[in-house]
Amino acid sequence: MKTLFIAGISGSIGEQALEVLNTEWFKENVKLIGGSVYSNWNKLKIDIDKYKLKAVAIVNAQQNLPNDYNDCKIFQGEDSVEKAIQYCDSDISLIATSGFSGLKHTISAINFSERICLANKESIVCGGNYVLNLAKKFKKLIIPVDSEHSAIYQLLLGEVTIPEKIILTASGGSVRDIPIDSLENVTPKEVLNHPVWSMGARITVDSATMVNKGLEVFEAYHLFGVKNIDVLINRDSHVHSIVQFSDGVFKMHFGLPNMKVPIAFSISYPERKFNFNKPLLSNTKIEFQKVDYNRYPSLQLAFNILGNPILQNAFNAADEVAVESFLSGGIKFTDIYYIIYKTINKIQQEFSNSTGREFISLEEILEVDKISRTIAKQFILQSR
Numbered sequence: 001m002k003t004l005f006i007a008g009i010s011g012s013i014g015e016q017a018l019e020v021l022n023t024e025w026f027k028e029n030v031k032l033i034g035g036s037v038y039s040n041w042n043k044l045k046i047d048i049d050k051y052k053l054k055a056v057a058i059v060n061a062q063q064n065l066p067n068d069y070n071d072c073k074i075f076q077g078e079d080s081v082e083k084a085i086q087y088c089d090s091d092i093s094l095i096a097t098s099g100f101s102g103l104k105h106t107i108s109a110i111n112f113s114e115r116i117c118l119a120n121k122e123s124i125v126c127g128g129n130y131v132l133n134l135a136k137k138f139k140k141l142i143i144p145v146d147s148e149h150s151a152i153y154q155l156l157l158g159e160v161t162i163p164e165k166i167i168l169t170a171s172g173g174s175v176r177d178i179p180i181d182s183l184e185n186v187t188p189k190e191v192l193n194h195p196v197w198s199m200g201a202r203i204t205v206d207s208a209t210m211v212n213k214g215l216e217v218f219e220a221y222h223l224f225g226v227k228n229i230d231v232l233i234n235r236d237s238h239v240h241s242i243v244q245f246s247d248g249v250f251k252m253h254f255g256l257p258n259m260k261v262p263i264a265f266s267i268s269y270p271e272r273k274f275n276f277n278k279p280l281l282s283n284t285k286i287e288f289q290k291v292d293y294n295r296y297p298s299l300q301l302a303f304n305i306l307g308n309p310i311l312q313n314a315f316n317a318a319d320e321v322a323v324e325s326f327l328s329g330g331i332k333f334t335d336i337y338y339i340i341y342k343t344i345n346k347i348q349q350e351f352s353n354s355t356g357r358e359f360i361s362l363e364e365i366l367e368v369d370k371i372s373r374t375i376a377k378q379f380i381l382q383s384r
C-alpha cells in the first residue's frame with residue numbers, strides 16, 4: 001500500500017484525485033494520509049473524518065482551530081503545507097495547489113516523497129530547471145499531471161530519441177467564438193464557463209487568454225528539453241498533445257477529456273489501473289486549427305520569452321495578479337495581456353544583467369516573483 005499526500009485537496013484537481021482514490025484498484029493500493037487547503041476548513045474536516053488522515057495543513061485559518069482533530073495533526077499558517085508534507089512523509093505527493101505558492105510545496109515533496117505527481121505547473125514555469133535539478137539530485141520521480149504533459153510523457157515512454165517537435169493542443173477557451181473586437185467587454189461569468197473542462201477559476205481564465213498554454217509551453221520546454229514547440233487548437237480536446245520525430249512520424253495521444261485519467265496515471269504509473277469510458281473512433285473526426293495570435297497575444301508573448309526563466313517567472317506573477325483583478329472587476333479581460341506585457345518589459349530592464357540564465361536559488365525565484373507582482377499591481381492602478 002502506497003501512502004499519498006494531496007496539496008490542494010479542496011480544489012478541482014484535488015477533488016478529482018479523491019474520486020480516483022475511491023475506485024477499485026486505488027482503494028486497495030493507495031492510502032491517503034494527508035492534505036492541505038488554503039482556507040477551506042469545512043472540506044478538510046470531512047476528509048479527516050472520511051480518510052482518518054495523519055496530518056493536514058490550512059494556510060489561512062479564519063477561526064481558532066485546535067492543533068489536533070480526530071487524531072489528525074493540524075498545521076496552520078504560512079509554512080503549514082511544507083510541515084504537513086514533512087510530517088506525513090508519504091510515498092507519493094500530489095501537488096495540486098493553484099498558483100506560485102505550489103512551488104514550495106513541490107520542493108518540500110521532493111525532499112520527503114519518492115514520487116511527485118505534479119499538477120502545479122507554476123513550480124516548473126517559475127523556477128526554470130531549479131525544481132527538476134533538485135528532483136534529479138535527490139533521485140525523485142516527477143510525473144506531470146497537466147493533461148498535455150502527461151500525454152507527452154506517455155508518448156515518450158520507450159523512446160530513446162528526443163522528438164524534433166512538440167505540438168501542444170488547446171481548446172481555445174471559453175470565449176473562443178466571440179469576435180475579437182468584443183473581447184474587451186466579456187465578463188468574468190462568461191469567461192469562467194469553459195466549453196470542455198471544469199477547472200479552478202484562474203486556469204479557466206488563463207485558458208481563455210491562452211496564458212495557460214504559454215505556461216504549458218514553458219513547462220514542456222523544461223520537462224522534455226525540446227524548444228521547437230507549436231500549439232494547435234483541437235476544439236473538443238480529445239487529442240491531448242503530439243510529438244513528431246525526425247522521420248516525420250507523429251505520435252498523438254487521444255482520449256476523452258477528463259483530468260481523472262492523467263491524475264490516475266501519475267499515481268498508478270508504470271501501470272494503468274483506472275477504468276474509464278472508451279471513445280469510439282469510427283465516427284470521430286480529428287481536426288486542428290492554427291492559433292490566431294491576434295486573439296491570443298499572450299501566447300505569442302510566451303513564445304518570445306521561452307527559455308528565459310526570469311521573464312517566465314514574471315509572466316506568471318503578472319498574470320496571477322491580473323487575473324485576480326479581472327475576476328474582482330478591477331480590469332478588463334483584454335487588459336490581462338497588457339499588464340503581463342508591461343511587467344515583463346520592466347523586469348527585463350531591472351534584471352538586464354541576469355535575464356537568460358537559470359535560477360540558482362529559491363530566494364532568487366521568490367524575489368523575481370515578488371518584484372513582478374508589485375510592478376503588475378502598479379500597472380493595474382495606472383490603468384484605472
Ligand SMILES: NC(=O)c1ccc[n+]([C@@H]2O[C@H](COP(=O)([O-])OP(=O)(O)OC[C@H]3O[C@@H](n4cnc5c(N)ncnc54)[C@H](OP(=O)(O)O)[C@@H]3O)[C@@H](O)[C@H]2O)c1
Pocket residue numbers: 007008009010011012013014036037038039040041059081096097098099101102119120121122145146147197198199200201202203259
Ligand atoms: N483543474 C484542472 O483541470 C487542471 C488541469 C491541469 C493543470 N491544473 C493545474 O493544477 C493546479 C490546481 O488547479 P485547480 O484548478 O485544481 O485549482 P483550484 O480549483 O483553484 O484549487 C486550488 C487548491 O489549492 C489551494 N490553494 C490555493 N491557494 C493556496 C495557497 N496560497 N496556499 C496553499 N493552498 C492554496 C486551494 O485551497 P482552498 O480551497 O482553501 O482555496 C485548493 O485546494 C494549478 O496549477 C493548475 O494550473 C489544473
